[in-house]
Amino acid sequence: MHDDGRVEPRTRLIRPMARETVSLDHFARSHWREAPQREFAPLWEAECARVPEFTESGFHAITGLLLPIWDRLPAENMRVYRFETDDGERVIGRLVTPEALARVYEGLGVTGAAALSSAEAWSAVLDRGAVLELAGDLQIRRALVMQALRIELAGFTDGAVPQLKAMGLISEIIAWRLRLFVPTAEDRGPAILAAIFDRHPVLRVHARAAA
Numbered sequence: 001m002h003d004d005g006r007v008e009p010r011t012r013l014i015r016p017m018a019r020e021t022v023s024l025d026h027f028a029r030s031h032w033r034e035a036p037q038r039e040f041a042p043l044w045e046a047e048c049a050r051v052p053e054f055t056e057s058g059f060h061a062i063t064g065l066l067l068p069i070w071d072r073l074p075a076e077n078m079r080v081y082r083f084e085t086d087d088g089e090r091v092i093g094r095l096v097t098p099e100a101l102a103r104v105y106e107g108l109g110v111t112g113a114a115a116l117s118s119a120e121a122w123s124a125v126l127d128r129g130a131v132l133e134l135a136g137d138l139q140i141r142r143a144l145v146m147q148a149l150r151i152e153l154a155g156f157t158d159g160a161v162p163q164l165k166a167m168g169l170i171s172e173i174i175a176w177r178l179r180l181f182v183p184t185a186e187d188r189g190p191a192i193l194a195a196i197f198d199r200h201p202v203l204r205v206h207a208r209a210a211a
Contacts, residue, residue: 001146003175010146016048020184021148023172060101063093072107074100076207099124099205116202118194125151126184130207134200140182140193145174151182151189153196168192 001007009024013032022030035043061081062073073094082092096104098120116124116132124130125142126149132140136155143152156164161178165171168188169180182192 008146010148016044016051018184018187021146021150060096060098061091061093062096062104063091066094069107073104074207076100097124097128097130097207099128099130100207102205103207116205118190118197121193121197121202122151122190124205126189128207130205132202133204133206134196135203136200138196138200140196143181145181150184153180153182156180164196167195 010021011024011027013020013022013027061083062069066073066080074096077095077097080092080094082090084090098116102116121130121132121140125132125140129142131142134140138153138155141152141154143150145152153164153169161171161180164180169182169192172179172181182189
């Protein structure tokens with residue numbers, strides 16, 4: 001529902017590992033079409049079969065004597081974890097999200113912090129509500145639009161819209177205002193963020209969106 005009370009019909013596209021909500025007008029112009037179950041079922045099973053059984057992901061953990069540096073660690077996610085490595089080493093420590101890593105380095109006086117990758121930025125914004133400040137006064141943030149979480153690019157100028165849309169961003173008029181969104185499909189979103197970061201590097205990361 002728009003701010004003026006107008007209702008925009010939407011449909012949700014569900015894939016084995018992703019889901020995306022689009023307007024019915026956009027859906028009608030797409031290549032999606034109705035299919036009977038006997039045609040749809042084998043296609044769905046084939047796509048499911050292409051999904052890897054296991055996936056790997058990295059994480060950052062601070063281990064060792066934590067109490068002396070506790071006040072220099074992020075205030076969020078203060079849970080202490082115990083885990084064991086493949087080599088049998090037992091470790092106790094706190095997990096640090098990628099978007100908070102730069103602040104941890106700064107608090108500990110460590111230089112040369114690694115930049116946030118597009119995949120890490122994607123997860124930070126969509127899953128944890130981080131806000132990215134980019135060069136050129138742009139901002140990447142999570143937005144709740146018609147009961148669906150989306151990734152929005154804010155702060156753009158009218159002249160930059162064609163270039164940003166060429167990168168893959170979607171434009172929508174909501175409450176008579178042009179807004180740009182990164183498609184929430186995981187196979188497209190991080191790549192589009194990477195293209196944006198090439199032109200507008202990340203300057204600052206706010207670990208959580210303001211209420």
